Amino acid sequence: MTLHERIRQDFEARILSGELAPGERLPTEQALMAHYGCARMTVNKALSALAVAGLVERRKKAGSFVARPRLHSMVLDIPDLAQQLTASGRRHAFRLTGRRLRPAAVADAGLVAQARRLLQLEGVHQADGLPFALEQRLISAEAVPAALEADFEAQPPGSWLLAHVPWTEAETRILAVGASEAEAAALAVPAGTPCLCVERRTWRLGEGITFVRQLFPGDSYDMVARFGPAPRG
Amino acid sequence: MTLHERIRQDFEARILSGELAPGERLPTEQALMAHYGCARMTVNKALSALAVAGLVERRKKAGSFVARPRLHSMVLDIPDLAQQLTASGRRHAFRLTGRRLRPAAVADAGLVAQARRLLQLEGVHQADGLPFALEQRLISAEAVPAALEADFEAQPPGSWLLAHVPWTEAETRILAVGASEAEAAALAVPAGTPCLCVERRTWRLGEGITFVRQLFPGDSYDMVARFGPAPRG
DNA sequence: CCGCCTTTTTTGTATATACATTATCGAAAA
DNA sequence: TTTTCGATAATGTATATACAAAAAAGGCGG
Known part of the structure; x- marks a missing residue:
């Protein structure tokens, strides 16, 4: 499994398990890049993927947050x-x-x-x-x-x-x-x-x-x- | 509008309009990077986004192809x-x-x-x-x-x-x-x-x-x- | 105390580069 | 002719770097 995939799955699991509650802020790209020992682009790719998947919401300067789940589309x-x-x-x-x-x-x-x-x-x-x-x-x-x-x-x-x-x-x-x-x-x-x-x-x-x-x-x-x-x- | 967004929309439009038919191969990243005068990573980001959206299918060595529309999910x-x-x-x-x-x-x-x-x-x-x-x-x-x-x-x-x-x-x-x-x-x-x-x-x-x-x-x-x-x- | 400006933090975009992966194509061998 | 196998061309991943943009935070003056 590739690194950005692993980072993505880590957070996907933590969000779906409820460990990270909706609205909660997750670490900055800087922190993650230190934690995983990789470049910021790699972290960025993982978080961006989570954003397009609708699991997190990203706001400049503010940070990345667990998105509220939407029931309304299946x-x-x-x-x-x-x-x-x-x-x-x-x-x-x-x-x-x-x-x-x-x-x-x-x-x-x-x-x-x-x-x-x-x-x-x-x-x-x-x-x-x-x-x-x-x-x-x-x-x-x-x-x-x-x-x-x-x-x-x-x-x-x-x-x-x-x-x-x-x-x-x-x-x-x-x-x-x-x-x-x-x-x-x-x-x-x-x-x-x-x-x-x-x-x-x-x-x-x-x-x-x-x-x-x-x-x-x-x-x-x-x-x-x-x-x-x-x-x- | 950012560049990778523009590239993405260009092809999205051409696919949805039918100009690019399902199964048709679209240019390689090399060709696109020459056409748009940008780095390969930028083209890559646009095409990858189209791939996750299901509009194109990418195969190594073979290239990128317009995906067959799937009726099976709405x-x-x-x-x-x-x-x-x-x-x-x-x-x-x-x-x-x-x-x-x-x-x-x-x-x-x-x-x-x-x-x-x-x-x-x-x-x-x-x-x-x-x-x-x-x-x-x-x-x-x-x-x-x-x-x-x-x-x-x-x-x-x-x-x-x-x-x-x-x-x-x-x-x-x-x-x-x-x-x-x-x-x-x-x-x-x-x-x-x-x-x-x-x-x-x-x-x-x-x-x-x-x-x-x-x-x-x-x-x-x-x-x-x-x-x-x-x-x- | 309120509003405005500047600073700073954080994400967004873009580039150049390197190497990995892999399906395809074509050539060589059976 | 068929099979095998390597070269090649294309995408996939990762890194370091630079600058842009936006928004929050803080300071400053009214």
Whole structure:
């Protein structure tokens, strides 16, 4: 293990263990460079890394302080459906049940910004032949002209877009809804079945690319978010 | 703006704009140091920062490459219920409906690791006097002895724990369920109402602190996760 | 006692240098 | 042709040094 990595881990451990409380000041670079017998740049690198990781806050002249922990953000794993299913040994298929190209309405502006024509897709994800999730999607014909030619049964829209269109921003909304009659029929569940509804909007430099609404019946799917110590590096 | 910051932003912009495609190789440190007329350490700092931000991948001898965008992680905002409600002008209250101290069963080990006695709480979050969310919680009596004395109506368990117990790991699971008879009654909604169910386990250095299960009826609540360009540093 | 200026401490940035590490490429050997 | 092995090119780490910037601390005069 390298020296600046070791210094970093030393303090990471002491902070996470609570030995160094939030707000507490930690030694100056001078003191640390004497303690570890190294150059100031080395200490600096370790402390700077802790700062970008959010574990400490550094202020000129004042010193370095243990940061207050922030609960308010966690990393949410958003798996690719096809990839996740095949990884667990099941066969994934996407059946397209609707496809049309239409002009964008005023109400669509909040979903796919700046689009004038929208490719509207509807389909069902199947796992081993059984319906698994319902997908409704809008794709901006201006932002992704190639989508008009794509075969979305060979590759589901999500995977296709991921491979063909770089995006810079995304927002995901998660809520619970009951399945409507039509949705329930497509998913082969009773009407009103509680479903996890995932809505995602994606942008590229401010221009809307796609909006997708996925419906997962009840217990067939859940999302997991984790938070742990920052990865080493 | 400092030089290494400028170099970093230059490439961040070129990557996000798509000018530099994923997988594409970017100039060597030698080339950049000639281009910007600076020392290699300065270029190194910029590229290293891009690497920790996940925008580029660096391999010895091979060079630096634009990283493939990862859809698989987004930042999930996990709001503090009380804080969020009061911020939006509504009055928050927590009504404790059940509280008992009991020995941990075998089945609890997956929820609160290493706990021998568990403080089991049940209560309802209210917004402006109306039931808003149901909360069931287990707290390890060993990890958080002070919880036995706490007044959880003055400060809800979530806020109290946040203020009193530092944690190092957390995992959140989100799924959709229908409200049971008892749950529906407590929330004043019809039985079977689709609810967003948030389950969170929290650890401190491997020792389980708490497990919580929150139930939000239907459309009263949703979660939002965002992904955007890495913050400047 | 308050406000302003100077000093000093501490972090931030940049450079030149040296050596370590390691994946890749190409040449030599089997 | 295939394997092996070394040269090489690229990043990774560490050091000593210099100066800049900012903010706290202290002193000084009003």
